[in-house]
Amino acid sequence: MSRVNGDARLLPSERQRRIRQLALEHGVLRVSELAERFGVSEMTIRRDLDTLEQHGHVEKTFGGAVLVEQSAHELNYQIRLEQQRPQKDAIAAFAASLVADGDTVAIDASTTGLALATRLAMRRVTVVTNSIDIAHQLRSAECDLIMIGGFLRQAAGSFVGPLALEALKSIRVDHAFFSSKGVLIPDGFLDSDLSEIEVKRQLLASAARVTALVDASKFGKRALGRIAGVGDPTTVVTDDAVDASVVDALREHGATVRVVSVEAA
Numbered sequence: 001m002s003r004v005n006g007d008a009r010l011l012p013s014e015r016q017r018r019i020r021q022l023a024l025e026h027g028v029l030r031v032s033e034l035a036e037r038f039g040v041s042e043m044t045i046r047r048d049l050d051t052l053e054q055h056g057h058v059e060k061t062f063g064g065a066v067l068v069e070q071s072a073h074e075l076n077y078q079i080r081l082e083q084q085r086p087q088k089d090a091i092a093a094f095a096a097s098l099v100a101d102g103d104t105v106a107i108d109a110s111t112t113g114l115a116l117a118t119r120l121a122m123r124r125v126t127v128v129t130n131s132i133d134i135a136h137q138l139r140s141a142e143c144d145l146i147m148i149g150g151f152l153r154q155a156a157g158s159f160v161g162p163l164a165l166e167a168l169k170s171i172r173v174d175h176a177f178f179s180s181k182g183v184l185i186p187d188g189f190l191d192s193d194l195s196e197i198e199v200k201r202q203l204l205a206s207a208a209r210v211t212a213l214v215d216a217s218k219f220g221k222r223a224l225g226r227i228a229g230v231g232d233p234t235t236v237v238t239d240d241a242v243d244a245s246v247v248d249a250l251r252e253h254g255a256t257v258r259v260v261s262v263e264a265a
Helices: 012-026 031-038 042-054 069-082 085-097 111-120 132-137 162-169 194-205 244-252
Strands: 028-030 058-061 064-067 104-107 126-129 144-147 151-153 158-160 173-178 182-184 188-191 207-213 225-228 235-239 256-260
Touching (some): 012 028, 012 042, 012 064, 031 042, 042 064, 069 111, 085 111, 085 207, 085 235, 111 126, 111 132, 111 173, 111 207, 126 132, 158 162, 158 194, 162 194, 173 194, 194 207, 194 225, 244 256
Parallel strands (some): 104 173, 173 207, 207 235, 235 256
Antiparallel strands (some): 028 064, 058 064, 188 225
8 A cells, every 4th residue: 555645634534534445445454554554653543443443344453454244245336336437427328318208217226227317317207216326316306206115135225025026016117227247148138136136127027118228348247147138128228348249249139239439428
């Protein structure tokens, strides 16, 4: 951990925030390295770690600290939120253009879905979602919001299980948007959690139109189970880093492919 100019002048709260971020990034922290990194004494760092441990963010060890399991869930989300962010924003901008005023749209619990929901916040639409993060984003928005309940899957901030499935079975929407952990051709759109897959499938079944929102990094990645076949979505929206052969293969399976420019977004 290299020292950054100005770290020694940080307020304790800001230094602790940065230490927590380092824990999320690295998993393991050493007092000596943190003291050098922030230009303070090891005793000061130990006090910071005491505070972070009291709040449940780290667990102190001999000579340092480790990330606690509950914060590991946050790590997964925070990493996903930042990964391919320009691509996700460009994809979400185009996806928002596919929504007409008055539409009812379903959006899954994904970081790309969150980017889309943000762009629909001030639109005259109704959003159906099982995502806590989307619901939080839209809590004061102009659009109408229908929150699907159920068992809370904390790692993704999503409601899943029988209650969520039953709620979705009674709903019909104009347009459903979903993302996936990976896409294999000809296997389809894949995800790693079976309970999440069930909800995504029901969400798609409720829609007149289905659009997959997947950045180019998802193609070629394998995951546990299938959400939908390659040709099941009405439209696939991806970014301009996608390989031309992938676009051709998707179109051969009947999908309409929209490739968006990240720089232009």
